[in-house]
Amino acid sequence: MEGLLKGTYGTMAEGIAKDNESESSSSLRLILVGRSGCGKSATGNSILCQPKFESRMSAQAVTRKCQKGTVTWNGRNILVVDTPSIFEAKAQNQEMYKDIGDCYLLSAPGPHVLLLVTQLGRYTDQDMVAMRRVKEVFGAGVMRHVVILFTHKEDLGHESLNEYVANTDNFNLRILVHECGGRYYGFNNRATGEEQRKQLEELMAVIESLERELQGAFYSNDLFIQAQVHKENRGGTPGIEHWSYLTQVQAQIEKQKQELEGNMLSRVLRRVKKWVCSHVGLSAFIATCILISAAVLINWGMTRSH
Numbered sequence: 001m002e003g004l005l006k007g008t009y010g011t012m013a014e015g016i017a018k019d020n021e022s023e024s025s026s027s028l029r030l031i032l033v034g035r036s037g038c039g040k041s042a043t044g045n046s047i048l049c050q051p052k053f054e055s056r057m058s059a060q061a062v063t064r065k066c067q068k069g070t071v072t073w074n075g076r077n078i079l080v081v082d083t084p085s086i087f088e089a090k091a092q093n094q095e096m097y098k099d100i101g102d103c104y105l106l107s108a109p110g111p112h113v114l115l116l117v118t119q120l121g122r123y124t125d126q127d128m129v130a131m132r133r134v135k136e137v138f139g140a141g142v143m144r145h146v147v148i149l150f151t152h153k154e155d156l157g158h159e160s161l162n163e164y165v166a167n168t169d170n171f172n173l174r175i176l177v178h179e180c181g182g183r184y185y186g187f188n189n190r191a192t193g194e195e196q197r198k199q200l201e202e203l204m205a206v207i208e209s210l211e212r213e214l215q216g217a218f219y220s221n222d223l224f225i226q227a228q229v230h231k232e233n234r235g236g237t238p239g240i241e242h243w244s245y246l247t248q249v250q251a252q253i254e255k256q257k258q259e260l261e262g263n264m265l266s267r268v269l270r271r272v273k274k275w276v277c278s279h280v281g282l283s284a285f286i287a288t289c290i291l292i293s294a295a296v297l298i299n300w301g302m303t304r305s306h
């Protein structure tokens with residue numbers, strides 16, 4: 001579901017955005033996602049060209065809550081949302097729903113792009129968990145808006161990022177790149193001055209190319225619409241409406257989780273069906289073997305019981 005002018009949800013979301021003309025509604029909205037320690041906050045600071053988000057090496061998660069930062073780039077407002085550890089396997093409590101709710105509120109009416117941050121050369125099981133959690137938190141459709149952002153680009157040496165991605169033997173990374181339509185870019189978050197400016201310019205080119213492909217659509221779902229409405233109605237202090245909003249957050253995440261599991265099962269079944277259709281002879285042979293084995297086992301069981 002996307003906030004496209006033509007789309008049902010999009011029309012609503014875009015309409016709300018235009019009516020209010022608030023800063024965040026008219027901005028290019030980016031959300032930083034990925035496992036803890038991969039460099040999300042550092043990437044946010046590189047985009048904002050200022051140390052807005054706390055970023056440091058630590059055994060514990062450093063970023064404690066969702067935060068936003070804004071910058072003007074080439075006359076355009078950019079809103080960057082940094083996220084705490086909501087993409088980890090163990091992040092499954094009430095605090096997590098609050099953080100997810102905040103992330104939706106800060107990026108409502110919906111993000112144009114999600115930057116999936118991962119450290120170059122370290123695409124691990126934790127990154128894969130984070131990837132799955134991203135789909136649970138936002139819905140599987142969000143993948144069309146994802147750009148992979150590799151940090152620690154300076155570790156590449158003489159190899160280019162394209163060569164690295166083309167030659168990697170990390171099968172899971174290959175799948176990820178494929179799933180993201182080959183959209184990726186690398187940052188050296190320690191860069192300053194001209195190098196920092198140039199990498200931001202190149203990242204913006206990747207983002208703008210995706211925007212063109214999606215005809216300017218931002219990503220939306222039921223919860224982004226509710227978040228936008230909640231943002232407009234909300235008074236200063238969190239009250240009963242906020243509690244009810246958090247209940248909606250929890251329900252939406254549960255729904256998306258179930259849809260994801262359903263999708264996976266039907267994908268497996270489709271693959272099995274496709275394989276059977278393209279190997280009819282072999283499939284018939286395997287089925288016959290299974291039937292004969294079952295018959296032999298039943299027969300053996302019956303003779304033993306007598």
Ligand SMILES: Nc1nc2c(ncn2[C@@H]2O[C@H](COP(=O)(O)OP(=O)(O)O)[C@@H](O)[C@H]2O)c(=O)[nH]1
Nearest residue numbers: 036037038039040041042055056057152188189
């Ligand atoms: N050398 C280098 N260090 C980086 C880069 N990106 C992030 N870091 C470091 O990685 C550590 C974790 O980064 P942080 O932004 O806090 O990760 P987060 O938990 O995903 O927000 C910090 O010490 C950063 O300085 C990079 O591109 N190059």
Ligand SMILES: [Mg+2]
Nearest residue numbers: 040041062063
């Ligand atoms: Mg952080």
